Amino acid sequence: MEIFYASMISLLFVVVSFTLHLVFYKSNAPVNGKVPPGKKGWLVIGETLEFLAAARNGHPEKFIFDRMARFSPHVFRTSLILEDVAVFCGSAGNKFLFSNEDRLVRAWRVPSLDKIFHANHLPKPEHNKMKKALSNFFMSEALHRYVPVMNIVTQKHFENEWEDKNEVVTCELTSNLALSLACKVFVSIDEPERVRYLSVPFKSLSRGMFSIPIDLPGTPFRGGINAANFIRKELIRIIKQRKTDLINAKGAPIQDLLSYQLRDTDEDGNKWTDSNIANKITGFMVASHENMSSVCAFVVKYLAEFPEVYQGVYREQTKIANSKGLGEALNWNDLSKMKYSWNVACEVLRVSPPTQGSFREAITDFVYNGYSIPKGWKLYWSAVSTHKNPEYFPEPQKFDPTRFDGKGPAAYTFIPFGGGPHICPGKEYARVQILVFMHHLVRKFKWEKVVPDEKLIVNPFPLPAMGLPIRL
Structure with a gap:
């Protein structure tokens, strides 16, 4: 029955597309x-x-x-x-x-993505100004203070979701980590229950982003639109509470991406609206979640396939760990020493780039x-x-x-x-996340693939077809 409905939806899409093509097409x-x-x-x-x-x-x-x-x-x-x-x-x-x-x-x-993300909510000049302001957060200088934060989130992730497990499904776990980091670094959400609460609409949003763009009840596209609206409402609620906290001198004035945006103004000195901020942060959270969950999964895949590469990463990360004091967190300077690890990450990005084009x-x-x-x-x-x-x-x-x-x-x-x-404004953010992930991964575990010849798919992000189950 599901196959029948899927076939009918596909047929409807072709018919609608053909009609629109005949009506609006211009050579x-x-x-x-x-x-x-x-x-x-x-x-x-x-x-x-x-x-x-x-x-x-x-x-x-x-x-x-x-x-x-x-x-x-x-x-x-x-x-x-x-x-x-x-x-x-x-x-x-x-x-x-x-x-x-x-x-x-x-x-x-693609117009369907604009509908989901409200990309046309702002006129182009204002959109560019806001994008530039948000990009400042992702500059390396601003990210320095977030390395220890990302280190703690990643460390807890491995303790709670990897340790004491014989087998895990990698893609599921890297997806959880990417969302946890986005929630913490972008809007200071670090309660596991709240992250899990948001994970459901994020999955619906992911399914809807590149589905057949038919806005009817029950379709993945409508599910994606509804999920994006739900996430935006949650963010607007957080934004309003943050404004109240700042007025009452609660919380640090600079603590996350939202803090940066609340302080920023346009060229006329006006603050951005709550809706504008929520739209942009939603886009960044989705991009970070989808791209980083894919890249980290492929890091696991290739380190499993090439033991000599794993050993090179392990030696480098162990040397860095041994140079730290007891309980001392990773910092920005430590990342600059991870030259071989970053070479490995770059080769992963070359072979399996999360963005195909x-x-x-x-x-x-x-x-x-x-x-x-x-x-x-x-x-x-x-x-x-x-x-x-x-x-x-x-x-x-x-x-x-x-x-x-x-x-x-x-x-x-x-x-x-x-x-x-x-160019992706989150490039440096991605580098930090990947390297911190690799640091804890190789120091805690060795692993092997459960399915040696697992097929790869790109839909639209590259992923192992079965989620890359591994034996720890």
Whole structure:
């Protein structure tokens, strides 16, 4: 019965999409010049199904490399989610898109995600100001004080959810840790019951973000919208209480991401509304939860598969631990000593980047590599077009942390956090979380995979299909 309903919903989506396509579609073909080579695929759905199928089979690079070989290694045309899309490939394509933000291109997000996250709630100038203000929190200087906090949360996580267990399902636990850290560092929630209370809507939100965008009762998309609304209401309640506490001189004026935002103003000196703050923090919490739970799970996977890499991380982390006083927490200086561990983390990010790519939109007609790109076309950069390309990383399927020794990869080839003005603002936050996780993981445990040849899927974040069960 569930399969029947899923099939009917999929059919309805195709019918609705086809109707909208016929009503609203306008050809973006330029008057002069030739567009990049490629194909648009099926009417209405284009090549969306092939794109998604490659990801869900664990090989998102197949869609990209097949078309690079057939059409052009620099840029090719396709059609995804009812849009004409030019896929920019290689380091030159990445450099072009990242270097021309707000001049030739601008960030673009799938409309269904805008509906869930209320991304259009603010006009673009105000949205950019708020994003800049929030990004200040993620600068390395501001993160210094949060290393001991993240260390304590991670330490408690291992004590409560890993120790005294024979087997665990890794993805479930890394998801719990990522949410616990986001709750603590962003809004100072550290009670396990409250974190578990929020974990249910977060799971619904995750399912809805990249589901078929049909806003009907019972669909994952409606569930995602409802979950996002629930989280925002909870955050607004926390924001109002925090304001009251600050007025009554309760609590530290600077203690988390929310504190930073409550102190910030726009260029006219006005405070941001509670709704605006809640929207932005919701987005950061979701991004942190989804990306970091995936990366930490793959750290566990590759350390299990490569004992020599595990030993290298273990030696480094043990040396750091032995240099600490009894009960002394990790600090920022300790992270700077984790050079080999970070090389390992970077190789994990290369092989299994949590963000496979992202969209931009052409805001004017322009020419790239001899091809005309019309205004309004969507542009896609793909991390795998460089991460798994032997031109930039010899033997790209080989797991080799030494790639990041010395100066590391060439510019615009290693882009797990994107690049340009829209580079992920949480890049440093991610580095801290990953390294603190690795520190406690290898010092407490050795492990082996329960399923040696577990399939990988990307939907939309890369994950082992069975959640990576391991034996401790």
